[in-house]
Amino acid sequence: MPRLTEAETALHNGNPGPRIAMWSRTEPLTLFGAAVSARSWAEIGPTFEWLGKTFSHCRSYQNEVIAAGASGDLAYTVAVEHTTASINGGPPEPYRLRVTTIFRREDGDWKVVHRHGDALPSSETDVVQQLSSAPR
Numbered sequence: 001m002p003r004l005t006e007a008e009t010a011l012h013n014g015n016p017g018p019r020i021a022m023w024s025r026t027e028p029l030t031l032f033g034a035a036v037s038a039r040s041w042a043e044i045g046p047t048f049e050w051l052g053k054t055f056s057h058c059r060s061y062q063n064e065v066i067a068a069g070a071s072g073d074l075a076y077t078v079a080v081e082h083t084t085a086s087i088n089g090g091p092p093e094p095y096r097l098r099v100t101t102i103f104r105r106e107d108g109d110w111k112v113v114h115r116h117g118d119a120l121p122s123s124e125t126d127v128v129q130q131l132s133s134a135p136r
Contacts, residue, residue: 001063004077004101009061012085016052020045024104024111032116034097035131054134057086060094073105080120088134096120 007018023029023044031038031047038044062082069076077100084094102114 001065001077005061005063008063008081008083009058011048011052012055012058012061012083014052014056016048020048022112023048024106024113026104026106026111026113028113030114032114032118034117034119035134050134050136054087054131055085056089057092059084059092061085063099070103075103075105075110077101077103081117087131 007022010018025041027040029041029044031044036047038047064080064082065077067078079099081097081099084092086092097117097119099117101112103110104113
């Protein structure tokens with residue numbers, strides 16, 4: 001979990017590198033993002049690069065794990081992410097996402113193979129609209 005927190009904080013400060021490093025390159029890979037979805041590394045990698053250009057000035061990030069488990073070479077977390085960051089150069093604003101992440105053990109390391117995030121009802125829908133309208 002510390003590595004996930006570091007990766008998400010870095011992404012929200014404009015650096016997608018740590019998140020990119022956590023992801024597998026072995027298909028199948030899927031991303032059901034709050035604003036953008038992708039499948040296969042050919043789509044997911046550029047999506048993370050774009051997100052890195054979209055976010056900045058992360059004031060806080062907390063991954064509130066609701067449930068987690070592992071069996072064999074698969075694991076998952078179900079969490080609420082609490083983030084305060086700037087989108088498209090605007091003032092940093094707080095938002096929350098419900099996030100399910102699936103990991104696969106590859107060569108002894110846990111790699112992300114799926115992420116599904118959606119905004120919790122309320123003003124968070126404004127964040128999704130901002131991300132959805134950001135130039136790609």
